[in-house]
């Protein structure tokens with residue numbers, strides 16, 4: 333049975349996420365128990381033109397689940413693992429990521445997309461096409477979604493299996509009883525979570541992955557699991573000379589392209605380390621940059637990997653005392669906690685200052701990464717506003733966080749962000765590699781796909797959700813729909 337909650341005090345928590353976007357409100361939060369509840373609720377909402385924002389775990393950072401009117405449809409009661417078997421798991425949309433990891437682990441498998449925030453729900457991960465530190469090797473959530481059960485806004489439920497419905501040569505895609513032409517823009521050739529997926533011959537399932545609650549409500553997913561890999565070796569290498577850290581990253585990438593089995597390559601700059609040292613005073617004092625990498629220890633390298641790494645690190649100017657290594661579960665958890673502390677500390681700083689930060693999510697093609705980094709640096713250092721860089725350098729995807737202290741800095745920060753976006757787009761990059769667009773990055777998406785591209789997305793949305801009730805204000809302004 334559908335539960336409806338209207339007491340504002342009780343439902344206030346659903347009006348926010350981890351973006352800090354304020355002002356959210358809704359008349360009610362509905363908590364369906366089963367597909368029939370969802371289907372009937374959406375059919376009625378469509379008939380009445382009642383807006384519906386879909387809510388997952390609320391860890392999104394772009395305001396996607398923050399409602400501005402209408403109803404919130406929360407997946408809280410869709411929290412069951414339906415089946416877990418060799419090579420796969422079938423879960424409802426409200427199952428948290430950490431439960432999926434535990435279930436997979438219990439049968440000797442793992443779920444490769446390792447998005448950092450484990451309290452996120454799988455419906456949210458799919459709706460944003462989330463990815464994590466190991467996307468260097470495994471890619472994003474999209475690669476592991478084999479099947480989806482989705483409710484369209486008219487209440488129709490679709491069971492979509494990958495490789496069963498593909499766009500025709502003319503770009504037409506059957507979506508249940510409807511048909512739509514896929515958007516006619518070209519996506520950048522980098523890690524990407526910005527706007528609707530579109531590729532010639534694309535699979536229907538990919539239209540819903542990353543659609544941020546605007547095209548349908550994800551109810552259930554079949555995900556691919558992989559056999560647990562052998563033990564891992566992880567290392568945080570602290571560099572005194574930042575340029576040597578970048579040379580080291582280049583060396584790691586070169587080795588990875590020659591078959592060296594690296595899962596992740598991440599970078600934390602000196603400002604990230606300074607913030608972290610409040611919680612971790614044991615960070616080597618003279619560090620100006622830190623590279624994190626992970627490697628699978630196959631039986632072939634079992635006896636030699638430590639020696640090999642010692643040699644590589646030594647020739648890169650990193651002595652043993654400037655490395656933190658992990659080769660068992662406990663130490664790995666410590667490294668993971670350390671890594672996860674950074675976004676948390678940033679969020680605490682932002683909260684204490686009471687002024688929103690900007691957190692970029694751009695990725696650019698490898699050949700343009702140095703240009704992008706130089707551009708960020710020059711502008712930020714010139715303005716002298718608190719900032720830090722961290723993230724997925726292996727995929728040329730660094731998060732730049734800028735933390736203004738006052739209104740004037742906040743204004744400059746906003747202007748800077750737009751400059752960064754324009755630069756990333758001009759270099760062939762994306763404005764969002766993993767967090768999505770939500771309600772905060774419309775203008776950036778427009779830089780990437782132009783007005784025509786945005787109107788293409790609005791067209792697809794209107795064809796699939798003619799009453800335009802789902803996820804209003806996500807990906808593009810709702811005004812484009814009415």
Ligand SMILES: Cc1cc2nc3c(=O)[nH]c(=O)nc-3n(C[C@H](O)[C@H](O)[C@H](O)COP(=O)(O)OP(=O)(O)OC[C@H]3O[C@@H](n4cnc5c(N)ncnc54)[C@H](O)[C@@H]3O)c2cc1C
Nearest residue numbers: 388389390391392396448453455456457459462463545550
């Ligand atoms: C500390 C921290 C670290 C993070 N690290 C990462 C990271 O490493 N990688 C990464 O990609 N992200 C990261 N994020 C962002 C966030 O965890 C992801 O965007 C995540 O996928 C959001 O999932 P959620 O369940 O919390 O979704 P919500 O925040 O509840 O919703 C996100 C969007 O998905 C839509 N949605 C949710 N459920 C459904 C559904 N069932 N059907 C249709 N639409 C739905 C919502 O409408 C909204 O638009 C991080 C966030 C924090 C706070």
